[in-house]
Amino acid sequence: MISYVKGELTETGTDSVVVEAGGIGYQIFVPSSILSELPPIGETVKIYTYFQVREDAMQLFGFLHRDDLEVFRMLIGVSGIGPKGALAILSGITPDDLRFAVISGDDKAIAKAPGIGRKTAQKVILELKDRMSLEDAFEKKSEHIAAASENAGAAGEAGEAVEALTALGYSATDALRAVRAVAGAEQMDVESLLKAALARMASF
Numbered sequence: 707m708i709s710y711v712k713g714e715l716t717e718t719g720t721d722s723v724v725v726e727a728g729g730i731g732y733q734i735f736v737p738s739s740i741l742s743e744l745p746p747i748g749e750t751v752k753i754y755t756y757f758q759v760r761e762d763a764m765q766l767f768g769f770l771h772r773d774d775l776e777v778f779r780m781l782i783g784v785s786g787i788g789p790k791g792a793l794a795i796l797s798g799i800t801p802d803d804l805r806f807a808v809i810s811g812d813d814k815a816i817a818k819a820p821g822i823g824r825k826t827a828q829k830v831i832l833e834l835k836d837r838m839s840l841e842d843a844f845e846k847k848s849e850h851i852a853a854a855s856e857n858a859g860a861a862g863e864a865g866e867a868v869e870a871l872t873a874l875g876y877s878a879t880d881a882l883r884a885v886r887a888v889a890g891a892e893q894m895d896v897e898s899l900l901k902a903a904l905a906r907m908a909s910f
Contacts, residue, residue, distance in 0.1 A: 708766065712752040715745060721793075723768075725751060734768035735789075737797040742883040743770055756782075758789050767793060773846055777801040784833045786826065795819045795830070800877045802846060808834050864891055867899045876907065 711734065713727030722735045723744065734753055745751055753768035754775040767789050769775045774796065781792035798819030799807065807815040808831050816827035864885050871881035884903040885891060891899055 708755050708757045710752055710754045711766070711768070713750065715747055715749060715751045718744060718747070723751075723753070725753060732766060734766040735793060736768050737793050739797055739800060740770050740774075742886065756789065765789070769796075771801075774801045777804060780834055780837060781830065784830050786829065791821065791826075794821050798822070800880075802877060805838050805842070805846065807831075808838050811835075863894060863896045863899050866896045867903055870896070870900050871903060871907075880907065 711725050711727050711732050713725045713732075715723060716726050716731060717724035718741060721738065722733050723741075724731045724733050726732075734755060736753070751770075753770060754772050755766045755768040756775060756778060758765045758767065767778065769778065778789075778792050778796060781787055781795060782789055787795075795804065795816065796819075799815060803815065806812070811831055813824055813827035813831055816822060816830055817824045867885050868881045871884065876884075881903070884906040885899065887906045888894070888899060888902040891902070894902065
């Protein structure tokens with residue numbers, strides 16, 4: 707089993723990336739939601755992976771966080787949902803928001819993912835609700851907020867802006883993506899950066 711791939715990010719696409727490790731380029735299918743979190747081409751990246759072996763293909767599916775991979779594993783354990791379906795769900799909703807949707811029975815939030823209907827969303831809720839707790843959901847969300855702030859530079863204005871956005875209810879992933887998308891962020895104070903990031907949020 708391939709637990710993770712760590713190496714140089716050489717290519718990014720709409721649904722996959724290529725990471726070169728040990729002279730081999732690994733194509734890894736990823737949810738579109740993580741593309742904005744990836745480092746620039748040529749830098750080192752670590753992606754936690756699920757290795758699928760079928761008669762006609764061998765494929766890697768990957769995530770930047772181990773917890774996201776665990777949620778992916780839960781999803782492919784739902785009857786009728788394969789790796790591509792699970793990836794589609796996690797492209798439309800973050801693992802944190804998926805937990806809250808399952809716990810609250812919000813099938814509409816899950817069904818927003820492309821190719822996922824209400825019946826499939828209801829099946830996800832039915833089969834996963836006993837495997838997710840509200841306490842765990844809040845704990846994981848807090849961990850991701852802290853990680854996002856650290857990645858943005860928790861001691862600087864970017865980190866404070868990420869924290870402010872998550873406090874307003876945005877996911878840590880979207881908050882980090884919005885802050886990173888602001889041009890000239892390193893020259894802005896927190897208030898200016900927050901206003902610019904909120905403007906970017908409207909375009910996502």
